[in-house]
Amino acid sequence: MFKIVTTQTMLEEAHNIRKKVFVEEQSVPLENEIDQYETMATHIIGYDKNDMPFATGRLRPIDNGVKIERVAILATHRNKGCGKLLMEFLEKVAKDQGYQRLMLNAQYHAQGFYESLGYQSFGETFMEENIKHIAMIKIM
Numbered sequence: 001m002f003k004i005v006t007t008q009t010m011l012e013e014a015h016n017i018r019k020k021v022f023v024e025e026q027s028v029p030l031e032n033e034i035d036q037y038e039t040m041a042t043h044i045i046g047y048d049k050n051d052m053p054f055a056t057g058r059l060r061p062i063d064n065g066v067k068i069e070r071v072a073i074l075a076t077h078r079n080k081g082c083g084k085l086l087m088e089f090l091e092k093v094a095k096d097q098g099y100q101r102l103m104l105n106a107q108y109h110a111q112g113f114y115e116s117l118g119y120q121s122f123g124e125t126f127m128e129e130n131i132k133h134i135a136m137i138k139i140m
Helices: 008-025 082-096 108-116
Strands: 002-004 042-047 053-062 065-073 101-107 120-128 131-139
Touching: 002 082, 008 042, 008 053, 008 065, 042 082, 053 082, 065 082, 082 108, 101 108, 108 120, 108 131
Parallel strands: 065 101
Antiparallel strands: 002 042, 042 053, 053 065, 101 131, 120 131
């Protein structure tokens, strides 16, 4: 279901999911969504039983840990447990790469979801791309 992106085609599929979710649904400017960290990040993509791409996320080394970013699931696949499976895969990849400290900036409405996976919020809420966020951390 989930794989590490290893080809340009897979990366384009991941970018297309992000464009649908963040650019089209949430009005994030494309030039802000596809950023300078694309080449340094480990990208993940999820394929459904029909081999259609439906989910993505990326891991980027930061400070003394890794930051989980660009977690996106197409609307057709939401609320079916796919988010939890995607996060578990991202965490496994991070652990396999030697990271124990995971960080992310959660959209505020998703804070409870990340808390259910063991993440703890810290700091104040902040605005990013006109969307309320909260920083979160998990130590594995």
